[in-house]
Amino acid sequence: MTQRILEPGQIEQLAAHAIPRIRLPDRAQLFARRAARLRALAETSPIGDYLQLCAVVAEAQHAALADFPAMLPSATQIETVQAHRMPPIPAADGARAKPWRDAFATICAAVAQAPRLPAAATQLAARLRNAGRDELEVLADLVLGARGGEVDAAAAPFVMAALQVNWVALSSRFVADQVRSLDVPGLCPLCGSLPVASLVAAHAPYAGHRYLHCTLCACEWHMVRVQCSQCSASGKDIAYRSLKAIAANDTAADVSAVRAETCEHCHSYRKIFYQEKDPAVEPVADDLASIALDLLLAEEGYARASGNPLLWQPAD
């Protein structure tokens, strides 16, 4: 019987070919990068005012995250939960620490005091800043879908922003190799939330691979390309649309950094961003700034598979 032994160098080669499944957010960078991208996109956007507001929110998130305490479950708890293919820091069971309300106050104070924002936004932030504990916990449950009822669409982005700080403080402390996938490929393996969009990475060891970006904890998980992230259909059901290609009436030579991946099976779409075409793309910021593409796809009868955390859209 022959025994196959790997030659020196082959192990490294194999490792280089393995696709990293998980990318975790960098606490020092995530919200600062998002804020910078929002400001850059605001320059030329028809919704520039809203992007400027979101940039102020992202800067406040960055500040709030810096001294946010992270209360991770114990290693044993994480192991037990992951062994059952469940997310270890689930969004829906209220696993949020009290300091999320401090993050909320920081964000509202930043918006209330920011110059050159629409008066409606600064007045709302000033009012929300004084919201009581019970009101905030109800808002958080509604935004996370943990209780039924009407969400206040104007307040929701502020609540979501504070909850993101809570969850990124947790997700960024995991070790990527130790995060196990769930049975449902379209859900975040850490918190069980839906992705806001996906990104095709340009840099090693992620280059050329597609990652879904979690709307809440910013964890990114690998999913093969040309597959619907909502219903898993693939092949001829999947197509790509961009504003440029639609305007030029030429989808064959689409080189846009921002496209929508549409699915004929479930008639939904999520956007997909190509870092190779634009190294600065950022899933939350670019998704928000490309709202014109959403309007176009809505006209064509496609439904958004999930919303943007900074723009509350009631479900159909």
Ligand SMILES: [Zn+2]
């Ligand atoms: Zn997540």
Ligand SMILES: [Zn+2]
């Ligand atoms: Zn689908």
